[in-house]
Amino acid sequence: MFESVFGHGRVKKVLGKMIERDSLSRSMAFVGPDGIGKRMMALELAQALLCATRNQCGTCLHCQKCKKNLHPDIEIIEPDGLQIKVDQVRQVAEKLHFRPFEGAVRVLIVDRADSLRDEAANAFLKSLEEPPEYVHFVLVTSDWNSLLPTIRSRCQRIAFQGLRIDDKIQILESRGIESDLATRLASISLRRLETDEEAWLLFEKHADMVLSFMERSAEEKGVPGQLANLARDKAELPGFLDVMLLVLREGARVSYKMELEPPLTGFGERIQSLCQVVDAKHWRQAWEACGSFCAKRRTNPNTALWFDFFSTNELGNLEGAKAEFKARVQRGQ
Ligand SMILES: [Zn+2]
Known part of the structure; x- marks a missing residue:
């Protein structure tokens, strides 16, 4: 399972076990640095939940639609500009009251959930508080602390590891290494920061x-x-x-x-x-x-x-x- 995401063995294992035991939390937050595959993992998880065998068989109708990003039971909210707007949340929240179109569940992925602010965050909180039993929420964020405490308390947090390459470059540059070499060194810093x-x-x-x-x-x-x-x-x-x-x-x-x-x-x-x-x-x-x-x-x-x-x-x-x-x-x- 989760084959198109490289690495993250521990997270894959945890999620796999939860699916196997049918103990997956209805509201999860994928938390970790940007650009390391959290959103892709959320999409893979959605596919696993919708797959006819619940095992990401890759061949059933659900899996095929998921791969083409065409499954009607997956909704993604992402920032429109800098923030997720309240209208975006309301539109999706209304749809959640309908039963799944084709699969057994509906999955709502909120990408960059930290860009939910004020009114939008409160509107989203309402959905999160009383979700229909067939809805799964997956929030994706690099900044756990900027979520409303009331949102945080309703989500199971799944931590993703990894230092961003930009961070590595910045660290190297701060040590006086010129930019081109810093970029190259950061890209080969697999076990430790190469200097x-x-x-x-x-x-x-x-x-x-x-x-x-x-x-x-x-x-x-x-x-x-x-x-x-x-x-x-x-x-x-x-x-x-x-x-x-x-x-x-x-x-x-x-x-x-x-x-x-x-x-x-x-x-x-x-x-x-x-x-x-x-x-x-x-x-x-x-x-x-x-x-x-x-x-x-x-x-x-x-x-x-x-x-x-x-x-x-x-x-x-x-x-x-x-x-x-x-x-x-x-x-x-
Ligand atoms: Zn399948």
Whole structure:
């Protein structure tokens, strides 16, 4: 579930469990920094609630309409200009009294709920106080404290983590780093804030290695041993795996026709040509496989073996690769 949102594993788990146990709060607030996927998660949640299987099957009529943003049981209120206006709230509030058009529930998403002020906030509060049983509210905000206390007290708060890249840039600039380098460093500050140009050069080296590895794997259907030395290099390996995750994620994004983001914009052509041979599903599988390998790596030292499997299965058969990998580890090979 929630596949089009990258990251936020903890939030996905919490929401998934609530849906499974049918214990989802009717009024929730997604709170966290801007630009990290809260609104998208709200839309995904709406799809999960409306799906005929309640599991975001992706194929039922509800899921199809949700994907095209055409489901009549999802309403979105967002600022018109700087604020959400009282008329916008009233219009939607009236509709909430009608039963769902097609699904089992109606979902109202209030994006930038902190821009609800005064009259609009009070009008919204009325809807929130006595909602019909089929209505789910999801408020999306980066500023929890600016919501009316009476709105806050009626919402279950779901916290999203993440430092905005702008914040990172600002911090770096405040340390005297010039703007262009600060932007580049912020975009590669995955585990910590990078403050040295050396970190950028190392990132470029790793991105080149990851792409070469993938290009050769795709060309020759597997290049075992290519990353054996790196797999043994305890100092360099974590950084390399971070970059590998980033490349796989960007590959998935590009194959979904999304725009390439920094820091990999300089590698656009190579990622594009890999997209000719690797489709979105396999980029995604590869990204997830790499993520779960990284999470378990401490208890599993067979990095070289994992690289080999990744390579020989040309990003196309990772399930098979994982099973084979597991079997070999169990046999002690
Ligand atoms: Zn469905």
